[in-house]
Amino acid sequence: MPARMRPDERLPLYQQLSDEMLARIAAGEWLPGTPIPSETELTRLHGVAIGTVRKAVDTLVKQGILERNHGRGTFVRRPQFAESFFRFFRQVSPTGNQPVPQSRILTRSLELPPEAVRHSLALEKNEPTVYLTRERIIQEDRLFREEIWLPKDRFSPLLDIDPTQFANMLYPFYEERCGQLIASARETLTIESADKHMAKLLGIAAGEPVVAVERIALGYDATPLEYRLSRGAAEGFRYQIDLR
Amino acid sequence: MPARMRPDERLPLYQQLSDEMLARIAAGEWLPGTPIPSETELTRLHGVAIGTVRKAVDTLVKQGILERNHGRGTFVRRPQFAESFFRFFRQVSPTGNQPVPQSRILTRSLELPPEAVRHSLALEKNEPTVYLTRERIIQEDRLFREEIWLPKDRFSPLLDIDPTQFANMLYPFYEERCGQLIASARETLTIESADKHMAKLLGIAAGEPVVAVERIALGYDATPLEYRLSRGAAEGFRYQIDLR
Missing domain, CATH: 3.40.1410.10 (Chorismate lyase-like)
Structure with missing residues (x-):
């Protein structure tokens, strides 16, 4: 992972994860219009439970950052x-x-x-x-x-x-x-x-x-x-x- | 189900389903702040595949009608x-x-x-x-x-x-x-x-x-x-x- 601020470890795990995901998007590693890694891959990459991954994704969906397209994956949302x-x-x-x-x-x-x-x-x-x-x-x-x-x-x-x-x-x-x-x-x-x-x-x-x-x-x-x-x-x- | 317009059968199944879900919300059967039936229940109720249910829910999430709260269910979103x-x-x-x-x-x-x-x-x-x-x-x-x-x-x-x-x-x-x-x-x-x-x-x-x-x-x-x-x-x- 490139150098960047470490997530705040006092936060719940899913929030640390969503902060890390946000940082990847802001850094241009995950681009609008392309799918991010699957929930299974994220679970493996970050060593957390799938429930934590889903909660992190839910949070970013609610904030309008990600969107789910069933069967095609989860995407970085381009602002409208x-x-x-x-x-x-x-x-x-x-x-x-x-x-x-x-x-x-x-x-x-x-x-x-x-x-x-x-x-x-x-x-x-x-x-x-x-x-x-x-x-x-x-x-x-x-x-x-x-x-x-x-x-x-x-x-x-x-x-x-x-x-x-x-x-x-x-x-x-x-x-x-x-x-x-x-x-x-x-x-x-x-x-x-x-x-x-x-x-x-x-x-x-x-x-x-x-x-x-x-x-x-x-x-x-x-x-x-x-x-x-x-x-x-x-x-x-x-x-x-x-x-x- | 109460009398209401039948969904347009020329539409893809998931769109027919999301229209039906919208009608239930508009009719006040599913209220903001309370969870809607689970994906498994919706699959059973409507006799469609779970993929169709997920796609219908994705559509309504994108429109800002529903929101997923991992572990608590899917809710009718109250406008902000x-x-x-x-x-x-x-x-x-x-x-x-x-x-x-x-x-x-x-x-x-x-x-x-x-x-x-x-x-x-x-x-x-x-x-x-x-x-x-x-x-x-x-x-x-x-x-x-x-x-x-x-x-x-x-x-x-x-x-x-x-x-x-x-x-x-x-x-x-x-x-x-x-x-x-x-x-x-x-x-x-x-x-x-x-x-x-x-x-x-x-x-x-x-x-x-x-x-x-x-x-x-x-x-x-x-x-x-x-x-x-x-x-x-x-x-x-x-x-x-x-x-x-």
Whole structure:
């Protein structure tokens, strides 16, 4: 096993095991879309009872990390919200299809993050971030202006890629270029009043309401990997979500 | 077995079985928080192979309807968003605790719903609804004004209860009084400008931005059970959600 933190031995066995499984997923040893070892293999590998293995798997299924496909095995679940930008659309084409958003990186630099971002990303003082600004466009209207902060130690490959070559969807791009997998995120919506600068960027009048969406995206082991702040005009804005 | 729609026999066996299981849950035969029959019992009851039972259970686990607890059985999952009103708070008390929102029913009547509501609830023309208006209050500030439409044929017991006796949390109340279980919901946020009437209700100036949250809540068999429209001042509004 590669070097990594040992599970806390004060925890019940099944929790130690589920922590170890999470660490393997976060390290990219078990990838989304491929089956993990069978329960019998896990029992042998970890020297625990099959009941312990099942309880560990149940726990990760409940957390939305794994999913069972009877007859095909147990898989690392790929998060569903990656395409969630579609939640933001009001516009639906007459055929009912959602238009595909286009993205463009505007700037890329190495920056010390603002205090709130540093705190959210659990970074040490003076730890730099890859800072991106980005525009997401739909049907020739500017829709969202985004600011993105990524810990430099994990995302430095992005500094060597021409910003025009960044993929439209960033999460698969992070996975491919930096080996960083996003598993979940916490999103917080608030409404602001556009200052002069933001009003100009969004093509609205100063003082008009603007929606600000803050997203903190986490890896499979709950490490914060990305801090994103997206702003768009409140007029015509829609945010849709399914709750369970 | 009580009278209900027979599963579609063109579907694969495991899907017919999962549809039957869903119908039992929607009918209140299998309740949240209690274990459903074991895989062996289901095999016997339905005369299908254990692989078919497992596949049906896997499907419902993936949909967030059931959850496995190794050693204790498989349970009907209670939806987590019932307490989701907490997602709307900006205010957090100094101890980090969320204040408990207080609710008050303002009016209750039998109404023909607006066309959009009728459509969302899949009602026939001229089918009446129980119509509620409601106020949700936090820390002496009015926070949300709600309008709620419920199909009369399922929710008529609410017409005989004094509105002051309605519980603070409606979903457990629907379950207790009407036998109607909410399993999921689709929420859509948009931002409006307060008209005179809404401005007065919310204690803000006309023209100020207002958040409108539309919620369509569904039963375990995906029948729409409640249409809810909540409005609050955009200032100080926060909406937080965890995505997977």
